[in-house]
Amino acid sequence: MNDTLVIALSRFLGQAERIAAFLGADVQEYTPVLFSEIFPHTRRIVAVMSMGIVVRQIAPLIRDKWNDPAVVVVSPDLLYAIPVLGGHHGANDLAKELSPLGVLPVITTATEATGRDSVEAIAKRFSCDIINRDSTRLVNTAQLEVNVPVYAVKGPGIVIAGPDVSILMRSGEFSVGVGCRKGVKSREVLDAIREGLAEAGVTGHNVLVYATTQKKWDETGLVEAISALSGNLIFLDNDTINAQAGVSPSRATKIGLSGVAEPCALAVAKRKELVMRKRVYGRVTIAIAH
Numbered sequence: 001m002n003d004t005l006v007i008a009l010s011r012f013l014g015q016a017e018r019i020a021a022f023l024g025a026d027v028q029e030y031t032p033v034l035f036s037e038i039f040p041h042t043r044r045i046v047a048v049m050s051m052g053i054v055v056r057q058i059a060p061l062i063r064d065k066w067n068d069p070a071v072v073v074v075s076p077d078l079l080y081a082i083p084v085l086g087g088h089h090g091a092n093d094l095a096k097e098l099s100p101l102g103v104l105p106v107i108t109t110a111t112e113a114t115g116r117d118s119v120e121a122i123a124k125r126f127s128c129d130i131i132n133r134d135s136t137r138l139v140n141t142a143q144l145e146v147n148v149p150v151y152a153v154k155g156p157g158i159v160i161a162g163p164d165v166s167i168l169m170r171s172g173e174f175s176v177g178v179g180c181r182k183g184v185k186s187r188e189v190l191d192a193i194r195e196g197l198a199e200a201g202v203t204g205h206n207v208l209v210y211a212t213t214q215k216k217w218d219e220t221g222l223v224e225a226i227s228a229l230s231g232n233l234i235f236l237d238n239d240t241i242n243a244q245a246g247v248s249p250s251r252a253t254k255i256g257l258s259g260v261a262e263p264c265a266l267a268v269a270k271r272k273e274l275v276m277r278k279r280v281y282g283r284v285t286i287a288i289a290h
Contacts, residue, residue, distance in 0.1 A: 004045075006020040006027050015074075039069060044094050046098075047074070054084055071091060083106075116143045131268040138163060163237065177287040189225035189226075191282075204231075209268050247259045
């Protein structure tokens with residue numbers, strides 16, 4: 001199936017076919033079960049029908065903005081294109097894409113509506129992934145009041161990030177959370193990471209970022225190991241770590257943390273799913289998420 005699908009009530013199929021021809025998309029006639037069938041597999045949906053129908057159909061299907069498709073409603077007279085779901089995640093762009101057909105995009109996301117950049121728009125412009133996705137709420141809200149600065153950090157380097165800092169990285173699919181004992185040597189960290197990646201079937205080239213607690217910012221062995229891997233190392237604050245759910249019990253509670261390896265891997269992961277729960281390799285603990 002094409003990643004863009006135009007659906008319409010039978011009486012509006014002519015309009016739908018015009019849109020589909022312009023987008024290079026597929027067309028399907030609306031049925032009461034169509035949204036539930038296509039929702040998990042289609043990246044962009046254009047619906048030529050009333051918004052009420054669309055809202056009622058997609059409401060039970062919505063999971064989260066990072067995985068749901070972009071949904072745009074086009075009025076049957078082809079006058080308006082209204083992003084209903086995923087404005088920052090493709091729907092705004094899709095609505096604007098229809099402008100050459102004489103369709104007016106109706107943009108309601110606060111940043112774009114006020115002429116400001118969202119984190120998602122900046123990430124797309126620079127072909128980056130957003131590591132700590134929860135941060136976008138705080139940063140996008142701040143964008144409405146001030147011009148939030150964008151800093152380019154060239155490695156090797158160290159980034160200490162709070163919950164209101166969005167971190168963008170250019171490539172990779174997996175995140176690796178790293179915990180370690182005080183005074184750990186770089187060789188210990190390197191061996192543990194390589195063994196953990198091998199057990200999980202993940203290559204180093206597919207690692208987007210390594211993350212640990214800011215309490216480890218002065219662990220020279222850890223920093224040197226990630227630098228040797230040409231990796232990106234992020235130090236996370238306590239609140240970000242403790243906000244992660246579904247982590248294993250940990251002795252890190254003694255230092256005020258729910259854990260280190262697992263919550264750090266989850267905090268910077270794209271899909272917030274652990275592919276390898278924490279494993280201990282000598283004085284180093286590794287967890288991997290994607």
